[in-house]
Every structure is written in C-alpha cells, then in structure tokens.
Amino acid sequence: MNKIVIFGVGLIGGSLAIAIRQAHPAVEIVGLGRDGELLHAATELGVIDRTAASIAEAMQDADLVVIATPVAQIRAILQAITPHLQAHTIVTDVGSTKSDVLAYARQALPADYRGFVAGHPIAGAEKTGVTAARDGLFHHKHVVLTPDAHTSAQALQSVQSLWESAGAKVVCMSAQQHDAIFAAVSHLPHLLAFALVNELASRDNQVELFRFAASGFRDFTRIAGSSPEMWRDITLANRSALLAELDAYQKQLRQLQTLIEHQDSAGLLAMFEHASQARNTWAESLQSQ
Numbered sequence: 001m002n003k004i005v006i007f008g009v010g011l012i013g014g015s016l017a018i019a020i021r022q023a024h025p026a027v028e029i030v031g032l033g034r035d036g037e038l039l040h041a042a043t044e045l046g047v048i049d050r051t052a053a054s055i056a057e058a059m060q061d062a063d064l065v066v067i068a069t070p071v072a073q074i075r076a077i078l079q080a081i082t083p084h085l086q087a088h089t090i091v092t093d094v095g096s097t098k099s100d101v102l103a104y105a106r107q108a109l110p111a112d113y114r115g116f117v118a119g120h121p122i123a124g125a126e127k128t129g130v131t132a133a134r135d136g137l138f139h140h141k142h143v144v145l146t147p148d149a150h151t152s153a154q155a156l157q158s159v160q161s162l163w164e165s166a167g168a169k170v171v172c173m174s175a176q177q178h179d180a181i182f183a184a185v186s187h188l189p190h191l192l193a194f195a196l197v198n199e200l201a202s203r204d205n206q207v208e209l210f211r212f213a214a215s216g217f218r219d220f221t222r223i224a225g226s227s228p229e230m231w232r233d234i235t236l237a238n239r240s241a242l243l244a245e246l247d248a249y250q251k252q253l254r255q256l257q258t259l260i261e262h263q264d265s266a267g268l269l270a271m272f273e274h275a276s277q278a279r280n281t282w283a284e285s286l287q288s289q
C-alpha cells in the first residue's frame with residue numbers, strides 16, 4: 001500500500017493513522033474532514049501527512065479509504081467518493097453499527113464493486129477528536145469485520161492485515177449479529193449512563209449530588225461524557241435492537257422494584273450474586289486475553 005485516505009481524523013481515525021504510520025512508515029496518509037482547524041491540528045501533530053484540496057484529488061491513486069466519521073455521515077461520504085473510485089481502491093469504515101453502513105454501501109457503490117469491507121474496532125474512549133488519538137489504542141483489542149456476499153476475499157484480507165498490523169485481533173460475523181451483540185454490551189450501557197446523569201443533572205439539588213458522587217458513580221457514568229453526536233447516530237441506526245434491549249432492562253428494573261417492595265432478602269441476594277459472579281468471571285477472562 002502507498003496511499004491511505006482517512007475521512008474523519010478524530011479519536012479512532014487518528015489512532016488508526018498513528019498505528020499505520022508505525023507499521024507502514026512509507027505509506028502516505030491523507031486526511032479529510034469537515035473542520036479545517038482540526039485537520040490542521042492533525043497535520044501539525046504528525047498524525048496525517050497532509051489534507052487534500054478536493055475529494056477527487058484525495059482519491060487519486062488511493063489504495064485504501066477509511067471512513068471514521070459518526071455513522072450518519074457515511075452514506076454521503078460513500079456517495080461523494082463513488083465517482084472517483086478506482087477499481088483497485090479498497091474502502092472500509094470503523095462505525096459502531098454495521099447493518100446501516102452495509103445498506104448505505106449497497107445503495108451508493110457501483111453494483112460490481114467488491115472492495116467494501118465494513119468494520120468496527122472494539123476499542124475507544126469517552127474522549128473525542130484528534131488530540132485524544134493515541135498509539136496502541138487497538139493493541140490486543142477485537143476488530144469485528146462484517147463481510148457480505150459483495151465483499152471480495154482479497155479486500156477482506158487487506159483490511160484484516162491492516163488491523164492486525166495495528167495489533168488487533170480480527171473476528172468476522174454478520175452485520176445483524178454484530179448489531180445485536182453491541183446493542184447489548186455497548187449501546188445499552190451508554191444509554192443507561194446518559195439517562196442516569198441526565199436525571200440527576202435535572203434535579204434542583206444537582207450541585208449537592210455531584211459534590212458527593214464518588215468512584216461508583218464515576219465508574220458507572222464515565223461513558224456519559226462521550227460524543228453526543230456519535231451516540232445519537234448509533235442509537236438511531238441500531239434502534240430496533242436497542243428497543244429490545246431497553247425492554248429487557250426495564251424488566252430487570254421491575255423485578256428489582258418488586259423484590260424491594262416485598263423486602264425479599266433472598267431474592268435480592270440471588271440477583272446480586274448472579275450478577276456479581278458473571279461480572280467477576282468476565283473481568284478475569286480479560287486478564288487471560
């Protein structure tokens with residue numbers, strides 16, 4: 001590979017650029033974005049080599065295009081690059097939802113184009129922008145790729161190799177399976193954190209509440225500091241899976257409420273023991289990965 005174009009040089013696009021620079025120092029990295037000042041900062045920091053005067057110029061002889069913007073931007077970017085797409089150019093994305101992105105790709109890209117590989121690195125933070133980008137973000141982390149019948153084996157292999165060179169472990173699954181899994185373990189927890197903080201921050205005594213909030217509150221709500229735009233887009237894109245997850249969670253809350261109302265000591269203990277054991281087993285499994 002000689003030239004990589006990244007749309008959206010923020011936390012994820014910037015961290016991938018840093019990883020690519022380390023693994024493939026000779027590759028030219030061209031960044032595009034909607035905010036000139038941020039792109040200037042990305043160039044000054046040495047995260048990208050340069051920006052481009054136009055999409056046409058950026059796409060000229062590009063080997064790989066990475067779309068690392070909020071997911072609602074991806075359709076328009078695919079439409080904008082399509083007239084400039086060369087046969088050998090591979091296109092991938094890093095969006096947190098995959099069924100919507102695959103549908104956009106089918107609508108926007110030429111019917112005979114087989115170089116689109118939908119992807120999602122399972123690594124990140126509540127911080128946004130290129131100043132939050134960092135070396136090693138993807139080390140030992142999963143990257144999920146969701147190839148479909150239109151994806152060529154060669155494009156899939158190229159994107160897999162790129163992520164492996166960034167230190168990640170690649171797993172393939174369907175977009176539908178991906179969206180169901182991440183609705184449960186990523187998207188729902190973000191909504192719960194936003195909802196809790198929103199509720200407390202709407203109270204008259206919020207100053208007092210936040211004054212005494214400590215590490216339990218910090219751990220539960222860290223992700224409520226995440227990008228509102230990114231999470232609006234994810235929530236709307238994965239709405240049917242998320243509505244099912246919200247139903248299941250509300251059922252748990254209703255169960256909890258009944259146990260408390262009935263002062264059901266054994267029931268509460270059983271529920272907390274089940275959750276505590278599952279959480280500790282999961283945390284231990286992370287150490288052996």
Ligand SMILES: NC(=O)c1ccc[n+]([C@@H]2O[C@H](COP(=O)([O-])OP(=O)(O)OC[C@H]3O[C@@H](n4cnc5c(N)ncnc54)[C@H](O)[C@@H]3O)[C@@H](O)[C@H]2O)c1
Pocket residue numbers: 007008009010011012013032033034035038068069070071073077094095096097120121122123124125126127128129130227230234
């Ligand atoms: N933050 C995470 O933890 C995380 C983890 C994995 C995947 N993702 C996904 O990665 C993507 C980027 O997230 P991030 O955390 O890097 O966000 P970010 O806000 O740090 O970066 C997004 C960048 O995209 C730019 N941008 C927005 N619209 C654009 C457009 N139309 N054209 C070009 N550039 C545009 C923004 O200016 C910004 O620089 C999202 O799709 C998100 O769902 C995020």
Ligand SMILES: O=C(O)C(=O)C[C@]1(C(=O)O)C=C[C@@H](O)C=C1
Pocket residue numbers: 095096121122123124125126127185186187223226
């Ligand atoms: O660590 C965090 O702050 C994250 O929210 C990262 C996280 C996650 O839920 O685990 C968030 C969204 C991404 O799509 C992938 C990873």
